[in-house]
Amino acid sequence: MKHWKRSTAAESVRKTYQQQLQKTDQDLAALLEIHVEQGYKLAHQADGELAGLPFAVKDNIAVEGFSYTCASKILEGLKSPYTATAVERLLQAGAVPVAKANLDEFGMGSSTENSAYRSTVNPWNRNRVPGGSSGGSAAAAAAGMVPFALGSDTGGSVRQPAAFCGIYGLKPTYGTVSRYGLAAYASSLETIGVLSPDLELTRKVYDCIRGGDFRDQTSMDIPEDPKKIPQSAEKTEGSYTLGVLKGELGLDPAVQQNYERTKAAVQSLGWQLKEIEIPMLEYAMPAYYTIAMAEASANLARYTGIRYGFRDTTAQDPEELVRMTRTKGFGPEVKLRILIGTYVLRSGFQDRYYIRAQKIRSLLQQELAEHFSRCDLIMMPVFPTQAFPLGDSGLIPIQQKVADRFTLTANLAAIPALSIPTGIDEGLPSAVQFMAPAFGEKRLFDAAARVAKVLPPPEIPRQFSLEQLIQEAADV
Amino acid sequence: MFDTFIGLEIHIQLKTASKVFCSCGTAFGDDPNTHVCPVCLGYPGVLPSLNHEAVRFSYMVGKALSCSLADRMLFDRKNYFYPDMTKNYQISQFHEPVGVNGSFSYEADGEVKTARIHDIHLEEDAGKMIHSSASSLLDYNRAGSSLLEIVTEPDLRTPAEAEYFLREFRRMVRYLGVCDGNMEEGSLRCDANVSVNFSGKGLGTKVEIKNMNSSRFVRKALSYEIKRQRKMMKLKRPIIQETRLWDEKHNKTLGMRSKEEAHDYRYFPEPDLPPFVPGKAFMESVDAEMCELPLDRKERFISQYGLRRDLADFITGERERADWFEAAAAEHADIQACATWMKGELTKILTNNSLSFSVSPLTPKRFSILLKAIDAGSISAQQAKKVAETVITENAEPEDIISRSGFDQSASRNREALAEIVAEIAAENPDTLKQIRDGNQKAVGFLMGQVMKRTSGAADPGAARNMIMEQVKTQN
Numbered sequence: 018m019k020h021w022k023r024s025t026a027a028e029s030v031r032k033t034y035q036q037q038l039q040k041t042d043q044d045l046a047a048l049l050e051i052h053v054e055q056g057y058k059l060a061h062q063a064d065g066e067l068a069g070l071p072f073a074v075k076d077n078i079a080v081e082g083f084s085y086t087c088a089s090k091i092l093e094g095l096k097s098p099y100t101a102t103a104v105e106r107l108l109q110a111g112a113v114p115v116a117k118a119n120l121d122e123f124g125m126g127s128s129t130e131n132s133a134y135r136s137t138v139n140p141w142n143r144n145r146v147p148g149g150s151s152g153g154s155a156a157a158a159a160a161g162m163v164p165f166a167l168g169s170d171t172g173g174s175v176r177q178p179a180a181f182c183g184i185y186g187l188k189p190t191y192g193t194v195s196r197y198g199l200a201a202y203a204s205s206l207e208t209i210g211v212l213s214p215d216l217e218l219t220r221k222v223y224d225c226i227r228g229g230d231f232r233d234q235t236s237m238d239i240p241e242d243p244k245k246i247p248q249s250a251e252k253t254e255g256s257y258t259l260g261v262l263k264g265e266l267g268l269d270p271a272v273q274q275n276y277e278r279t280k281a282a283v284q285s286l287g288w289q290l291k292e293i294e295i296p297m298l299e300y301a302m303p304a305y306y307t308i309a310m311a312e313a314s315a316n317l318a319r320y321t322g323i324r325y326g327f328r329d330t331t332a333q334d335p336e337e338l339v340r341m342t343r344t345k346g347f348g349p350e351v352k353l354r355i356l357i358g359t360y361v362l363r364s365g366f367q368d369r370y371y372i373r374a375q376k377i378r379s380l381l382q383q384e385l386a387e388h389f390s391r392c393d394l395i396m397m398p399v400f401p402t403q404a405f406p407l408g409d410s411g412l413i414p415i416q417q418k419v420a421d422r423f424t425l426t427a428n429l430a431a432i433p434a435l436s437i438p439t440g441i442d443e444g445l446p447s448a449v450q451f452m453a454p455a456f457g458e459k460r461l462f463d464a465a466a467r468v469a470k471v472l473p474p475p476e477i478p479r480q481f482s483l484e485q486l487i488q489e490a491a492d493v
Numbered sequence: 494m495f496d497t498f499i500g501l502e503i504h505i506q507l508k509t510a511s512k513v514f515c516s517c518g519t520a521f522g523d524d525p526n527t528h529v530c531p532v533c534l535g536y537p538g539v540l541p542s543l544n545h546e547a548v549r550f551s552y553m554v555g556k557a558l559s560c561s562l563a564d565r566m567l568f569d570r571k572n573y574f575y576p577d578m579t580k581n582y583q584i585s586q587f588h589e590p591v592g593v594n595g596s597f598s599y600e601a602d603g604e605v606k607t608a609r610i611h612d613i614h615l616e617e618d619a620g621k622m623i624h625s626s627a628s629s630l631l632d633y634n635r636a637g638s639s640l641l642e643i644v645t646e647p648d649l650r651t652p653a654e655a656e657y658f659l660r661e662f663r664r665m666v667r668y669l670g671v672c673d674g675n676m677e678e679g680s681l682r683c684d685a686n687v688s689v690n691f692s693g694k695g696l697g698t699k700v701e702i703k704n705m706n707s708s709r710f711v712r713k714a715l716s717y718e719i720k721r722q723r724k725m726m727k728l729k730r731p732i733i734q735e736t737r738l739w740d741e742k743h744n745k746t747l748g749m750r751s752k753e754e755a756h757d758y759r760y761f762p763e764p765d766l767p768p769f770v771p772g773k774a775f776m777e778s779v780d781a782e783m784c785e786l787p788l789d790r791k792e793r794f795i796s797q798y799g800l801r802r803d804l805a806d807f808i809t810g811e812r813e814r815a816d817w818f819e820a821a822a823a824e825h826a827d828i829q830a831c832a833t834w835m836k837g838e839l840t841k842i843l844t845n846n847s848l849s850f851s852v853s854p855l856t857p858k859r860f861s862i863l864l865k866a867i868d869a870g871s872i873s874a875q876q877a878k879k880v881a882e883t884v885i886t887e888n889a890e891p892e893d894i895i896s897r898s899g900f901d902q903s904a905s906r907n908r909e910a911l912a913e914i915v916a917e918i919a920a921e922n923p924d925t926l927k928q929i930r931d932g933n934q935k936a937v938g939f940l941m942g943q944v945m946k947r948t949s950g951a952a953d954p955g956a957a958r959n960m961i962m963e964q965v966k967t968q969n
Contacts, residue, residue, distance in 0.1 A: 079537070092537065097538075099531050196540060233540050233765075234765065235540075318572065318574065319579065319580045324579065339574060363759060364758075371761060
């Protein structure tokens, strides 16, 4: 970590770092704004382990003075007037936000191709997507541009791009990280998450940003009393019982290969595998999208051009202004989700869709709670494929949504999940996902560390050597 | 021939230190957009923080209205677009509001009547939009203010009842200290629903009336509307369920030109605010802030103090008057005299000096001293009025004013006081004394005038003239 801290310590190095980031990003298109000096001014003087570390922030999370576009035209030019709590805690620890990362518009998508500004590429293969919606964060961290990045995970948006880019991606327990400053998409499903090639750093960042915040009344501290933690996360080391889904999962051969290899690897560690069935999983995707789109339709209603962001200048009255701004400012995927969300909330339809989806959600939570009484962890794939090609995922939008079924489970159940890079197959990163009961992050980190001993994560494809960079600057 | 059904929807702005979901202040009338923050402006990423003072005030009103109070209160999103709404959904309550099934008693022409309360719910206010010829102006100072909505059942039967209800309701919220009850400024707003039907046929088609900014206008608007509906029914014309606006210039209700479709608000539970569970400590804090309600207090004043109904009505009209009265009674002031004085002279003097009873320099204690002086014969009732005024304008003790004005009618005290005053005046006017010595009779008149002025006309003219001549003699 020492070289990272030195990247921000001296002004000359910061300048060089800024230039190098810009140069690298011409290639990757991961970042929407790069401003090392500005981030340095925000960071506090501090002494701890995160002090001086640069990081990227997904552009749907507020950093005062930086862009806050959510990769949408409707917020073009907006600079955030405040800073998200999670970022504020990192600033207090002395970490330095240096860039805003690209994403699928408002977090809606699985490839970052839905960004209104640019498409990010995967550092492992320029013809492939980095995943989404936190694709910019994943690419930047995987390419060695920053040691870690913040993203957001509503249905897999931290874990899937982390998997596609060969790094760790943590989706914390819902409520353990304040959502204040995260532009809301699906309020009851999303969390801010951490992406990094370094597992230990992922854990440290999580410890820094977590905890109750009065500005987010759904946030909470991890309970001190283990009895208050469901399925007491007491067991945080040793041999785990791992629940794995029974039957055919519909995975690409490379993903299947990695999955089997991982099962064998954990057994070599002495872990027990337990086959489980989650019948509600079949309904998870429609339930998830019903709830997510319903909440999104309300959460995105505030974007009208009246108070901030892009404003249509041709309108003749307020109503037309709102209509034209939203028509011109939103991308097609966003419009689709708002329309469906509005539809499922319509009076007379709520029983059929929204309330039913919430019932499915409850049942899924019950099924998982049942399994966690006998398993310490549940393993699932992250996505049925590895990073797919840009421009043509081979999946039509609805298929892409079905493919989210492994990740959105954790969002519906509000439990923590970690995407673990387990190697390379056919030239692309492979990964698996561990899920733990609520507040079980410690167990996730311990398990991942053990897995790393038998399945080391792939070496990240460095775009530049920061050490060399710092050395060169020092020599000048 | 006809039955009339009137229900009221009353909105009161709660006098909380800050807005209902953020810490912005709530002062009225300041420059536009100066009491705003990212939360109440609906920036991306912000979240509501529940103001517990607003909740406490709401429970207090619920108690005063004998409602069943929620032991698990929920918020819901009410979704609709309007430029003065920063999020284009209002955080309100639908499923589990503060209180339900209450009742409120009021006096109508000497008879106590009761109307049922359907529910009371806490919500946030919108901003203000003003249209000018070329543009629409938006001021968001009010956006996010705490608003409590009280919905009655259609139990009111006449426009007069509606007016009495509203006046009593206003008095009650002022007593509790939760609202100013100012209809002109908008801190208390009232919409009315009225339907007319042939006797015994139940509720008719409901028409909503808005834009009435005084209880008098509520009565006038309802009178007009009821006449209109009766006429329609007699002519066998259908009554359209609509919203009509009160036109105070032309004393009629007008249908709105644009056809307003019934809104589908797509209510769903607010995911950003967990259920509010009052708990024992909270309910105790509510109880601690309750006070005797005005109607009860009036009846008690009549029975306990033997007050005439109209006097009791006046004194309990404002809580501070009732408090002042009881404090005076505790000082053993004569009850009847006190009540009469309050309604008459005291209100006149205080109003002339732009003061209210709660800040009156003529405190209950000082007042009781004054009454005792009248009782003892030290001063006349007429003189007492002057003393009262002087206490108020000079914030002085009544005894001091009485003695220095020489009002005390006991002879020797009068003499002494008068001699003092004459001596003072003589000392202040040495030249005038000289003139008198030189034979100027008008100068005597001048000094007499001074004496009369300083004794407020109470001096014995003969004695005063003698004393003046004495002064003239002794000057040399």
